[in-house]
Amino acid sequence: AHRERRLPMKAARRLGGFFPYALGIVLVAGVVHIVSVLAMPALAPRDAYARFGEWAPVNELAPAPESARDGAAPAPFNDPAMLIAACRFDLSGGPVRVAATVDREHFLSMSFQGRTGRIFHSLTDRGALRDRIDVLLLRQQDVEAVEDAESEDEAHQTLRLVAPTTTGLVIVRSLAESPQDRDAARARLRNVRCAVEPPA
Secondary structure, three states: OHHHHHHHHHHHHHHHHHHHHHHHHHHHHHHHHHHHHHHHHHHOOOOHHHHHOOOOOEOOOEEOOOOHHHOOOOOOOOOOOEEEEEEEEEHHHOOEEEEEEOOOOOOEEEEEEEOOOOEEEEEEHHHOEOOEEEEEEEOHHHHHHHHHHOOHHHHHHOEEEEOOOOEEEEEEEEEOOOHHHHHHHHHHHHOOEEEEOOOO
């Protein structure tokens, strides 16, 4: 009986000695995981911004190639009925205005992404004011100057968005409800403007 009591005590001591090592392994694995997730956007050579850079100019909207034969890979995992255009914004030269006239009968959406790919705002044609979408992208340090320069009427019609990064993406999607509607969907994308706002 005495011998039987010794065996569980030895096993408990062994487990107790192993516990600090196990805890250390878990902590190191957790730190490595967190660091790799945070570093991935900076280390990835083919992030969204770089991929769209193959065909999307800076501060200008351009339609996505609809096939790889057009000289660059199209946007991955995209619904074939959804036509895409993109603008890589750069706010270092001043605020960037994204504007479009919509009819609310045909789907049009915009998503705004920071440099790391995180979406910080999105909207559709349903959010248009007087059938117009008017968004001013700016940095935090530009907010005061823009507010002073804008008239009260402009301030009511314009959606001001403070971007989390100086560079990023505006992705515009237009739905072609049928193959015959593709030309009209392309025309809706061409109607969207993305450009640096001229100084007041």
